[in-house]
Amino acid sequence: MEQYEPLTPPQRAATLRSMTNGRGALARRSLLRAGALGAVATAGLTGCGIPAAGRTGSSTTSTDHSATEKVVDFSNWTEYIDVTDDGKHRPTLEAFTKRTGIKVNYTEDINDNVEFFGKIKPQLSAGQDTGRDLMVLTDWLAGRMIRLGWVQQLDSANLPHAYANLAQRFRSPDWDPGRAYSYPWQGIATCIAYNKKATGGRKVTSVSQLLDDTSLKGRVAMLSEMRDTIGMTLLDMGRRPENVTDDTFDAALARIQKAVDSQQIRKFTGNEYTDGLSKGDIAACVAWAGDLVQLRIDDPDIEYVFPDAGFLFSTDNLLIPNKARHKTNAERLIDYYYEPAIAAQVSAYINYVCPVAGVQPYLAKIDKSLADNPLIVPDAAMDAKAHEFRSLSQDEDTRYEEKFSKLIGA
Amino acid sequence: MTTTTAPLADAPPDPAPVPAALKRAARRRRSVPYLLLLAGVAWLLVFFVAPMVYQASTSVQTGSLDTGFKVTWHFATYWNALTEYWPHFVRSLVYSGIATVLCLAIGYPLAYTIAFRAGRWRNLLLILVIAPFFTSFLIRTLAWETILADQSPVVSFLNRVHLLDVTTWLGVTEGHRVMATPLAVVCGLTYNFLPFMILPLYTSLERVDGRLHEAAGDLYATPFTTFRKVTFPLSMPGVVAGTLLTFIPASGDYINAELLGSTNQKMIGNVIQSQFLRVLDYPTAAALSFILMAVILAIVTLYIRKAGTEELV
Numbered sequence: 221m222e223q224y225e226p227l228t229p230p231q232r233a234a235t236l237r238s239m240t241n242g243r244g245a246l247a248r249r250s251l252l253r254a255g256a257l258g259a260v261a262t263a264g265l266t267g268c269g270i271p272a273a274g275r276t277g278s279s280t281t282s283t284d285h286s287a288t289e290k291v292v293d294f295s296n297w298t299e300y301i302d303v304t305d306d307g308k309h310r311p312t313l314e315a316f317t318k319r320t321g322i323k324v325n326y327t328e329d330i331n332d333n334v335e336f337f338g339k340i341k342p343q344l345s346a347g348q349d350t351g352r353d354l355m356v357l358t359d360w361l362a363g364r365m366i367r368l369g370w371v372q373q374l375d376s377a378n379l380p381h382a383y384a385n386l387a388q389r390f391r392s393p394d395w396d397p398g399r400a401y402s403y404p405w406q407g408i409a410t411c412i413a414y415n416k417k418a419t420g421g422r423k424v425t426s427v428s429q430l431l432d433d434t435s436l437k438g439r440v441a442m443l444s445e446m447r448d449t450i451g452m453t454l455l456d457m458g459r460r461p462e463n464v465t466d467d468t469f470d471a472a473l474a475r476i477q478k479a480v481d482s483q484q485i486r487k488f489t490g491n492e493y494t495d496g497l498s499k500g501d502i503a504a505c506v507a508w509a510g511d512l513v514q515l516r517i518d519d520p521d522i523e524y525v526f527p528d529a530g531f532l533f534s535t536d537n538l539l540i541p542n543k544a545r546h547k548t549n550a551e552r553l554i555d556y557y558y559e560p561a562i563a564a565q566v567s568a569y570i571n572y573v574c575p576v577a578g579v580q581p582y583l584a585k586i587d588k589s590l591a592d593n594p595l596i597v598p599d600a601a602m603d604a605k606a607h608e609f610r611s612l613s614q615d616e617d618t619r620y621e622e623k624f625s626k627l628i629g630a
Numbered sequence: 631m632t633t634t635t636a637p638l639a640d641a642p643p644d645p646a647p648v649p650a651a652l653k654r655a656a657r658r659r660r661s662v663p664y665l666l667l668l669a670g671v672a673w674l675l676v677f678f679v680a681p682m683v684y685q686a687s688t689s690v691q692t693g694s695l696d697t698g699f700k701v702t703w704h705f706a707t708y709w710n711a712l713t714e715y716w717p718h719f720v721r722s723l724v725y726s727g728i729a730t731v732l733c734l735a736i737g738y739p740l741a742y743t744i745a746f747r748a749g750r751w752r753n754l755l756l757i758l759v760i761a762p763f764f765t766s767f768l769i770r771t772l773a774w775e776t777i778l779a780d781q782s783p784v785v786s787f788l789n790r791v792h793l794l795d796v797t798t799w800l801g802v803t804e805g806h807r808v809m810a811t812p813l814a815v816v817c818g819l820t821y822n823f824l825p826f827m828i829l830p831l832y833t834s835l836e837r838v839d840g841r842l843h844e845a846a847g848d849l850y851a852t853p854f855t856t857f858r859k860v861t862f863p864l865s866m867p868g869v870v871a872g873t874l875l876t877f878i879p880a881s882g883d884y885i886n887a888e889l890l891g892s893t894n895q896k897m898i899g900n901v902i903q904s905q906f907l908r909v910l911d912y913p914t915a916a917a918l919s920f921i922l923m924a925v926i927l928a929i930v931t932l933y934i935r936k937a938g939t940e941e942l943v
Contacts, residue, residue: 265687265701270912272698334907368696438805439780480893486810487892501780501809614696622909629893630718630900 271345282349286548291323293546294553295355297536298328299514300406302569312565316556322549332490333361333445340541344370349543353550356405360447362537363395363611371401371539378551379403382558387577389603390535395611402537403554406510407573409595409606410448410532413512414504415497416521424504426527427456431479441496441505442476444488446624447609449476451532452506461532461609466616473623480627488628497522509595513571526605533606535575567596689916699912711917715901719925722897725812725887726880729819733827733876734869736820741831741868742861746840759828767822771889774818778808778890810892818886823879827872834868835861870937878926898922 302312313324330336336357343350357365365371376383382403390404414424418439424430430440431453442449451461453472479485486502494511496502498519512524540550556562557576564582567574567590574596584591594602612620689707693699712719744755762770777784788794789806797803803811838861846856862869884899891897898918905915 265683265690270688270691270693270699272696338907438807438810483804485893492889495775499776499779499781501807614694618694618909618911622911625904625908627893629896630904 282543282545282547284545284547286546289546290321290549291325291546292549292553293325293327293351293353293544294550295327295329295352296405297330297356300328300356300536300570301326302566312557312562315562316553320552320556322552324553330356333358337361337364344368344542347543349545350541352541353544353546354553355539355541356536357539358408358445359393359395359535359537360609360611360617362402362539363393364614364617365539365541366396366401367614370542372542372544372547373400374403374540374554375548375551378548379555379558381555385558385560385563385576385578387575389606390575393535393608393611396537402539403558404535404575405538405557406536406570407575408534408536409509409526409573409598409602410443410452410534411507411509411512411524411526412452412504413497413507413515413522413524415500415502415519416523418500418503423523423525425525426529427452427506430504430506431475431484434484436503437482437484438486439501439503440479440485441487441489441493441502442485443493443506443508444490444628446621447534448508448532449488449506450620450624451607451609452527455530455532455607456527458529461607464610466619469620470623473627477627510570510572513595526602528605530605530607533573533608564590571595573598685916685919688912689920691913695910704913707913707917708921711914712921715898715918718896718898718901719922721895722881722899722922723925723929725816725819725895725897726877726883728816729823729880730827730873730877732816732820733824734873737824737827737831737872738869741828741835744828744832745835745838756832759825759832763825767885770822771818771885774814774821774890775809778814778817780807780809784808809890810895812891812895814890815886815895815897818890819880819883822883822886823876826875826879830871830875831865831868834865834871838864866937870934873933874930878930881926882922 301310303310310326313326317323336355340350340352340355362371386399386403390399390407392398396402412424412427412430414422416422419436422435424433424436430436430442447461450464450469450472453475454461454464454468457468457472457475459468459472476485489496489505491511493502493505493507494515497505497507498515507524509524509526512522515522516524538554540547544550557566560576560579561582563574563576564579564586567579568583568586571593572595580591580597583596590596598606687701688699690701690703690705691699692702692704692707740759744752744759748755776782779785785794785806785808788808794803794806794808797813798805802813802816808814808817842860842864843856846860851859881897882899884897884903887895887897887900902915902918902922905911905918
């Protein structure tokens with residue numbers, strides 16, 4: 221190889237000149253300026269630390285304006301409350317306003333737990349009002365909010381119906397013992413769904429079949445919610461999600477990874493699996509039973525199954541964020557939805573598991589078949605198969621989510 | 631700055647005393663450009679510089695959601711992010727590169743037709759190019775889920791003519807489907823960014839003087855030679871602007887990969903989103919954003935140097 225030629229004396233002189241004179245000169249002044257800029261930049265970057273997300277001494281409660289401002293700002297998921305056929309009225313909310321004079325600003329602005337957390341995190345970590353008095357979050361995120369101290373303790377004096385009527389199985393989750401901060405809005409049963417037309421009449425009854433049955437290759441979907449997908453797989457492997465460990469988690473992950481690598485699994489989805497399932501792009505998937513009831517009305521080919529190995533049960537919970545302006549109004553709204561007659565109206569419309577005990581007679585009044593529907597009021601057989609995912613420590617949460625993210629591709 | 635101090639010794643002597651009013655007017659005129667810049671500079675400071683500084687800081691922090699994040703100058707985050715996610719970077723650049731080439735291949739003939747051949751249909755055609763923007767990006771992408779569904783007429787047709795066997799052999803589709811494959815993601819990117827290619831191409835083609843074509847013809851140039859030696863070089867600014875406007879946003883896009891792709895088609899945008907929202911590893915998310923920015927900047931700089939269009943820089 222050819223050596224680099226050394227610079228000739230004139231070249232060297234020119235290089236030296238260009239470095240000491242003119243625009244590119246490394247003069248003392250520009251060095252000083254660069255140094256000062258560097259110092260400012262360093263100070264700027266160092267000053268940007270993100271404070272601990274948890275409660276930082278300052279008060280979390282707010283002045284309650286409930287007495288003077290007769291409103292409550294309620295954020296919920298889409299299609300998660302009763303609506304009249306023309307889509308213009310929400311009967312139970314309107315009845316609440318009529319009875320109490322409290323106007324409900326109902327917004328359907330929650331589509332995804334992690335996204336919603338990203339949205340409200342800046343205000344809550346800065347100790348500011350989010351503009352919401354009531355919001356509905358899935359149990360694992362509700363647990364995180366409680367751990368971070370971002371939600372307010374409920375005043376049981378305002379919640380007589382809720383206290384009396386909360387069904388036994390919901391009373392003491394490990395992330396909120398005794399329900400000091402939260403009340404369930406609805407219970408969610410995770411099931412397996414399939415489109416009979418797409419499977420050619422074949423039944424799909426277990427997670428094993430989803431992962432191994434080659435006749436479903438490329439047409440299987442699983443949920444992008446970690447606990448649903450891993451939980452159902454754990455149960456299928458004979459493990460309990462109630463006491464998941466690093467080892468069992470990794471084993472479930474590896475089991476699914478194999479199916480991803482063999483292209484058995486088409487994709488991991490959120491709510492949008494319903495679309496693929498009715499089109500037949502997705503022949504079978506892990507799904508939420510509440511969605512299925514709605515889907516089956518339009519398409520009787522769609523079936524759902526609770527596997528013999530058990531199924532995952534979770535809840536969506538009502539929480540009052542810090543600095544909410546209308547805490548008492550929000551509590552009155554929670555309590556209102558724990559009156560069995562009201563809860564029955566909502567359940568008759570949305571078909572999720574109702575957390576209110578004594579709701580059957582009211583359901584029967586609306587429609588006889590509803591009262592016996594195990595999707596709304598689980599029977600003993602169903603209760604025995606229901607499992608919950610243990611709440612995770614912050615460290616586990618991060619590690620598991622990271623591993624699961626890799627599994628689903630990002 | 632030194633208006634009130636004595637004139638410097640080596641300053642040229644004042645030719646004649648200038649009236650104070652004139653001086654004031656001159657000063658005012660000099661300050662006008664700065665005043666005009668004020669809004670833009672403020673905008674840049676608030677919406678570009680401040681977030682950049684914040685993200686730069688985040689990228690060298692360590693910590694967790696519960697304990698908070700502190701600046702520890704942990705530059706290893708960058709290296710870890712790069713070694714962990716380089717396949718996603720490569721995939722993003724390849725997908726957006728292919729989409730850009732496809733956009734150019736589809737967009738150039740279209741822009742050429744609109745500019746030179748459309749006659750009175752020109753405005754209508756331009757409106758049709760922009761029309762998709764009247765619906766949201768998300769809805770447009772979701773529409774492709776229906777168009778490319780497994781049982782859709784399009785996919786059935788592609789299967790009947792055995793085109794999907796070819797693409798599967800090439801590794802861009804899987805089995806008899808288009809959805810949840812690389813082909814679907816690239817198609818989505820191409821479709822969504824096509825107008826960004828067509829519009830700059832159109833504006834620079836439209837400025838080409840038609841008489842140049844006649845002159846080329848008079849000098850015995852074939853239509854192809856005319857295009858190669860006259861039209862195309864004159865449209866270069868449009869080509870460069872169009873490719874940049876397509877390539878840059880496409881490489882950071884995550885919607886198309888999310889909705890039309892599967893686990894093996896996730897792009898770097900999906901990783902950043904997931905690190906930020908799901909894993910809550912803000913430093914890694916910030917570092918990935920900076921790496922992406924640096925990579926794009928390097929590619930664009932090289933490209934502009936190579937393309938040699940000084941009008942753009």
